[in-house]
Amino acid sequence: xSRLEKIGNWFGERLQIGASIREAAGHRVPTKSASWWYxxxxxALTVFILQIFTGIMLAIIYVPSAAEAWNSLQYLNHSVTLGxxxxxxxxxxxxxxxxxxxIHMCQVILFGAYKFPRELTWIIGxxxxxxxxxxxxxGQVLRFDQDAYWGLGIGASIVGRVPLxxxxxxxxxxxxxxxxxxxxxxxxxxxxxxxxxxxxxLVSLHLLxxxxxxxNDWPMPGRIVRxxxxxxxxxxxxxxxGVPFVPEAVWKDMFFSAAIVVSVMACAAFLGPYGxxxxxxxxxxxxxxxxxFFFRWLYAMLALLPPGIETPLLLMGPVVVLGFLILLPFLxxxxxxxWRRRPIAVATLLLTAVALGTFTELxxxxxxxxxxxxxxxxxxxxxxxxxxxxxxxxxxLVFQVKQCRNCHSxxxxxxxRGPALDRVATNMTRDQLVRQVLQGGGNMPAYGKNLxxxxxxxxxxxxxxxHPANQPAASDAARAVVTHQEAAGAAExxx
Amino acid sequence: MSSQxxxxxxxxxxxxxxxxxxxxxxxxxxxLNGLAVTVLFVPVVGYLLSPIRRGENGRxxxxxxxxxxxxxxxxxxxxxxxxxxVSSPWDGDTDHIPCWVRRIQGEQFQVFAINCAxxxxxxxxxxxxxxxxxxxxxxxxxxxxxxxxxxPPRGLFEYAYKVENGKLLIDAGQLPTLSTTASxxxxxxxxxx
Numbered sequence: 001x002s003r004l005e006k007i008g009n010w011f012g013e014r015l016q017i018g019a020s021i022r023e024a025a026g027h028r029v030p031t032k033s034a035s036w037w038y039x040x041x042x043x044a045l046t047v048f049i050l051q052i053f054t055g056i057m058l059a060i061i062y063v064p065s066a067a068e069a070w071n072s073l074q075y076l077n078h079s080v081t082l083g084x085x086x087x088x089x090x091x092x093x094x095x096x097x098x099x100x101x102x103i104h105m106c107q108v109i110l111f112g113a114y115k116f117p118r119e120l121t122w123i124i125g126x127x128x129x130x131x132x133x134x135x136x137x138x139g140q141v142l143r144f145d146q147d148a149y150w151g152l153g154i155g156a157s158i159v160g161r162v163p164l165x166x167x168x169x170x171x172x173x174x175x176x177x178x179x180x181x182x183x184x185x186x187x188x189x190x191x192x193x194x195x196x197x198x199x200x201x202l203v204s205l206h207l208l209x210x211x212x213x214x215x216n217d218w219p220m221p222g223r224i225v226r227x228x229x230x231x232x233x234x235x236x237x238x239x240x241x242g243v244p245f246v247p248e249a250v251w252k253d254m255f256f257s258a259a260i261v262v263s264v265m266a267c268a269a270f271l272g273p274y275g276x277x278x279x280x281x282x283x284x285x286x287x288x289x290x291x292x293f294f295f296r297w298l299y300a301m302l303a304l305l306p307p308g309i310e311t312p313l314l315l316m317g318p319v320v321v322l323g324f325l326i327l328l329p330f331l332x333x334x335x336x337x338x339w340r341r342r343p344i345a346v347a348t349l350l351l352t353a354v355a356l357g358t359f360t361e362l363x364x365x366x367x368x369x370x371x372x373x374x375x376x377x378x379x380x381x382x383x384x385x386x387x388x389x390x391x392x393x394x395x396x397l398v399f400q401v402k403q404c405r406n407c408h409s410x411x412x413x414x415x416x417r418g419p420a421l422d423r424v425a426t427n428m429t430r431d432q433l434v435r436q437v438l439q440g441g442g443n444m445p446a447y448g449k450n451l452x453x454x455x456x457x458x459x460x461x462x463x464x465x466x467h468p469a470n471q472p473a474a475s476d477a478a479r480a481v482v483t484h485q486e487a488a489g490a491a492e493x494x495x
Numbered sequence: 496m497s498s499q500x501x502x503x504x505x506x507x508x509x510x511x512x513x514x515x516x517x518x519x520x521x522x523x524x525x526x527l528n529g530l531a532v533t534v535l536f537v538p539v540v541g542y543l544l545s546p547i548r549r550g551e552n553g554r555x556x557x558x559x560x561x562x563x564x565x566x567x568x569x570x571x572x573x574x575x576x577x578x579x580x581v582s583s584p585w586d587g588d589t590d591h592i593p594c595w596v597r598r599i600q601g602e603q604f605q606v607f608a609i610n611c612a613x614x615x616x617x618x619x620x621x622x623x624x625x626x627x628x629x630x631x632x633x634x635x636x637x638x639x640x641x642x643x644x645x646x647p648p649r650g651l652f653e654y655a656y657k658v659e660n661g662k663l664l665i666d667a668g669q670l671p672t673l674s675t676t677a678s679x680x681x682x683x684x685x686x687x688x
Contacts, residue, residue: 067587149589150631153615153670160672167674171546177555177669178592181585182546281588283576285609285617288630302614303632307646311673368633368645372619403624417633445635445643450625 024211025250028242030234032218034249037111039256040104041210045203046257047097050264051135052196054090062142064188066181066280069144073276088268094136096264098294101132109349112337113216115225119329121209124202126325131199133294138191140292144184145276150289152179154302161311179282214238215245219337226334288372290363297359303368304359367416370406374414381411388465395462398455402447410466418444425464425473432474433460555581556668561606564661567598572620572638575606580668594654595620595627596663597638604663607640608652608671615672618651627651648673 001009012018061080063072076083105125108114114122137155141148152174159169175182217223217237243249278287291299305313332345339346371377380396388396399405407417414420428436437456440446451459467473541548549555557580567573575596582590595607595618607627609617616631626643627636635643640651652671657664669675 065585065587066589067585070587150616153610154631156670157610157613157615157672160674162674166672168547170670170672170675171550171555172544174670175546177550177581178579178590179670180579180589181583181587279588281591282609282617283574283588283591283593285574285593285619287617289616299631303646305646307648310646310648369630370628370633370635372628372630375621375623401623403621403626403628406621406628440643443644445626445637447624449637450623 025246026244027211027214028238029215029245029249030217030237031241031243031248033215034243034245034252035218036252036256037107038215038249039253040100040107042253043257043260044097044100044104045207047093047100047260047264048199048203050261051090051093051097054086054093055192055196057086058090059192064142064185066144066184069142069184070276070279073143073145077273084273085268087273088271089264090139091274092264092267092271094139095267095293096260098132098136100260101129105129106349106353108216109345110339111216111219112225112339112342112345114329115335115337116227116230116329116333117213118209118216119333121206121213122329123326124206124209126322128199128202128206130322131195131202134195135191135199136292136294138187138195140295141184141187142191143274143276144280146278146280146284146287147275147289147291149179149280149282150287151291152183154289154291158314161314215249216337219339221336221338221340223337224335225337286372288369290366293360296363297356300359300363300366300368303366304362365416369415370403370417371415372406374405374407374409375400375403378405378411378413384410384466389461391458392462392465395458395460398451398459399462402451402455402459404459407444421463421466423467423471425467426471427474428463429474429476429479430460430464431476431479433463550669556666558657558664559667561594561596561663561665564598564602564658564663567596567604567663569598569600572597572622574620575663577665577667592667593617594665594667595651597640602658604656604658605640606654606656606663606665608654610652610671611647612642612649612651612671612673613645613647615670 058076061072061076061083063069073087076087078084108122108125114125137151141152156170156173156179159173160166162169171177173183174180175186214234217234274292278284290296302310302314336342380400385393385396399410404421405414407415409416409420410422424433434456436442436444437451437459438446438448464473559577559580561575561577566575573596574593576591576593579586579590579592593609595609597605597607599605607618611618611629611631611634613629613632613634616629616634618627618629618634618636620627625638627638627640629635629645629647632646634645634647636647636651637643640653642648642650654665654667656666
């Protein structure tokens, strides 16, 4: 017996875990499940371990104090050797982890893996998703820049909408009356102790259940899951058409995990760390706060929801979604597993993905927000001024100075909150334009108090020129008759 | 393995009371630990709820000065800053709170919170069009703070104010949200009335 073996045996006799490890490694998985489709969960675990490791590295330097956090991140970025890289790996690792957890979840839905007997594995997975999102949000808070500060304001405003106990919840969330030192300290505790602790516990349980219940078998159309027969069938399958997890399946997990870790490092190296953005001083109000990528869909939804249903949807939506996800394995715990025979599951998944993707895409240019410097930054296109009367040109000045441009684009630049006005004269008459400017409506403020009659006349004259050369401005057929009658009446009087 | 765990001796009929006594002790032990944990959790919950307790009965607010009246010309709306009355040395600059002061005329003011009534982002004043605009989700307010368009469910939050010794004071101290506005003076009962 070699010396190495002796040392190994010495530990083996005392640890008594060799048998369990051999059993776990050698457990049989269905041959078809030893597939590239089954690598996302293990990759998420790998990135989680990477996050724990880089998180500890960052905690060596980071100062969890509202007064110092931002400075300590600058110090990490610029003074500590490779501090920027570790920040980058942790930040990109967070994105990869959320993405992998979501992909893993989609795969589990498509493959019907949440069905009997893996209902509880799925439910724990739902909580793992929530905790992962919790890590992403609290991590963004620890970056303690302007985005973090105003993001906390959004969080406080959302819990402030809870009836009766809203005020308590706001103070509890912030750790005091305002977003300040105590707020950051408690988010630090949540990000570094509470959620990681829960994650480690639940991930272990999740993994243990995968080992004990076996990995989901590859869904075959027509192979029906029944509570009475499934366990026996699964056992037969792994015996007849199964392979030991190590080494037949594990190499794919390892290849994919390594590729993911390399990708995270590549993103960190080439794209750099996230921020921090501006210094967290609330008196600097020239800021356009935006959440991190995986919360952009929510940011978009909050802008687009009708105000009337916003509060109920904000407070009940998460409960309904969470409830649905938890109940899912009880609603369809048996039956077909194959996506080919589950059109509703596939449609639901696609619809959700398209909706979230659309909201995320919209948030990249946030058409619902006024462009704060549209009025001062975007010039009126020359062709809209060429050959115009002095009054019309004066109107274009009013258009700029009164910040109309912040919400309305002309010539392709300006805000998108309101309609583009390049052809406005073709669908609104002079009188309609005057009314719209003075009284607002349709989500436009009324400018009656902020424009004098001369300015309105000039502005509307300018707007009336906004039509294609070959398409006349809209006109009210009755106007000519009325003005003619008025003229006639005046003439009558004068006589 | 060198030693097998020894099997416990067979328990006869007469040993039964013994076992149930140990059972009882185990249950009492569980109960004692439960009690200890309960007793521990009373102060822990109290500690966790301290941000709520400290703010009870409006104790988070007090009158803070925004400076001399002369700093606010009549008919204009200007950005003012104050140090939050509740603060700690490790707050950095987060306890410097901005607000919009609109001096209507004389000692008639409106002081608006910087936070949009929708979700708390900082609104910006545009004097030319007389509008407050929010950069986040497109909330817009008129110069008197009333909602003009966008998703906000109400007008801008307003601070109660008073003028003392030529200084403008506001009753401030907490981040305004839809449920923490109670301590901010309601528009109808404001001093301007």
